[in-house]
Amino acid sequence: MSAKPNKIARRAFVAELLGQRGTALIVTGLGSPTWDCFAAGDSPEYLYSWGGMGLAVPTALGVALAQPDRRVVAITGDGEMMMGLGSLAVVGDQAPANLAVLVLDNEAFGETGRQRGLTAGRTDIAAVAKGFGIAKTMTVTEQGKVGELAELLFQAPGPVLAVVKIAISEDPWALPEKDGATIAQRFRGALGVEKS
Amino acid sequence: MASDIDWSGDVFREMRARDIATVCTVPDGGLTKLLKLVGAERGMRLVTLTTEEEGIGIATGCWLGGGRAMIAMQSSGVGNCINALGLPAAYRAPCLMLVTMRGQWGEFNPWQVPMGQATRPALEAIGVKCLPVDRAEEVGETFAAAADLAFNARVSAAVLVSQRIVGAKGFGQK
Numbered sequence: 001m002s003a004k005p006n007k008i009a010r011r012a013f014v015a016e017l018l019g020q021r022g023t024a025l026i027v028t029g030l031g032s033p034t035w036d037c038f039a040a041g042d043s044p045e046y047l048y049s050w051g052g053m054g055l056a057v058p059t060a061l062g063v064a065l066a067q068p069d070r071r072v073v074a075i076t077g078d079g080e081m082m083m084g085l086g087s088l089a090v091v092g093d094q095a096p097a098n099l100a101v102l103v104l105d106n107e108a109f110g111e112t113g114r115q116r117g118l119t120a121g122r123t124d125i126a127a128v129a130k131g132f133g134i135a136k137t138m139t140v141t142e143q144g145k146v147g148e149l150a151e152l153l154f155q156a157p158g159p160v161l162a163v164v165k166i167a168i169s170e171d172p173w174a175l176p177e178k179d180g181a182t183i184a185q186r187f188r189g190a191l192g193v194e195k196s
Numbered sequence: 197m198a199s200d201i202d203w204s205g206d207v208f209r210e211m212r213a214r215d216i217a218t219v220c221t222v223p224d225g226g227l228t229k230l231l232k233l234v235g236a237e238r239g240m241r242l243v244t245l246t247t248e249e250e251g252i253g254i255a256t257g258c259w260l261g262g263g264r265a266m267i268a269m270q271s272s273g274v275g276n277c278i279n280a281l282g283l284p285a286a287y288r289a290p291c292l293m294l295v296t297m298r299g300q301w302g303e304f305n306p307w308q309v310p311m312g313q314a315t316r317p318a319l320e321a322i323g324v325k326c327l328p329v330d331r332a333e334e335v336g337e338t339f340a341a342a343a344d345l346a347f348n349a350r351v352s353a354a355v356l357v358s359q360r361i362v363g364a365k366g367f368g369q370k
Contacts, residue, residue: 027257052253052283053279055249058254058257063258066261067262181288184289188262193261196264
């Protein structure tokens with residue numbers, strides 16, 4: 001339904017955004033958002049996932065509930081978010097002030113051959129989030145809005161959700177550690193909870 | 197007939213002893229008392245889900261953040277969790293489930309039977325250790341054993357509370 005094709009280049013956008021994350025913990029959704037975050041610079045404060053489609057927001061919510069003094073940001077794709085859309089109702093209900101969700105929306109299933117996604121049609125994830133009681137939302141269509149988006153994701157009282165309309169692109173492979181136990185232990189070590 | 201033994205109170209006590217402070221749920225009649233206890237307890241959090249698989253993600257995230265959570269659900273909800281259970285398996289994270297069984301012991305509703313009968317094989321197929329219990333007085337200790345197995349050995353474990361304990365829903369029939 002978009003009038004014009006999306007312009008934002010995902011890798012440069014995510015890199016500029018993460019440059020402003022401060023101490024926020026990042027939970028990535030499977031596929032390209034995981035590659036984007038790793039390509040922007042690895043950190044033990046990034047919790048990568050390679051699977052569990054639909055669970056990026058629930059996982060980030062769990063981290064946010066266990067770490068109420070840390071900012072937690074889920075960075076995922078439109079297909080992954082659509083599969084777990086109901087979890088935004090749970091976020092709206094629990095209303096954690098430290099949780100933000102960012103949807104990188106290229107309106108396609110990028111990992112599997114760029115098949116058309118539902119957000120290419122009439123679906124508006126930010127509007128759905130509002131309907132679930134996530135009052136602060138933002139839809140970004142220009143690279144120049146990174147600063148404003150960073151303010152929302154890393155500073156504003158949560159829960160908040162933003163959709164960034166990104167271009168479909170072919171980016172160099174950037175694959176982080178894929179052993180889940182290693183990823184988990186590294187993340188828990190960064191939080192100082194590895195013994196619990 | 198449902199038992200008079202307070203197995204919900206027993207589970208609640210074992211939860212508190214292990215700092216399990218978050219309960220994710222799509223409710224079931226058999227969980228009513230436990231969910232009430234959790235909801236009324238300061239320092240515990242009840243997380244109402246749209247579908248049970250969300251609870252697998254939340255419990256995994258909670259442990260990654262240094263906390264302890266569990267998922268409480270009816271056996272039909274287990275079917276919704278199967279792919280999600282790959283997440284704690286991949287992270288080598290604990291995952292603790294309390295499942296009240298339907299479609300198993302004197303069930304009235306035929307729609308409950310397929311998933312009720314498939315609950316244990318489905319869980320075992322994805323690697324979850326199942327601890328079935330069919331006596332009310334053994335629910336507390338079985339839950340404690342499952343919780344210790346999950347959090348100490350970092351595996352997924354499910355307590356399957358028999359419909360014999362919970363009681364079959366009557367649907368107004370005699």
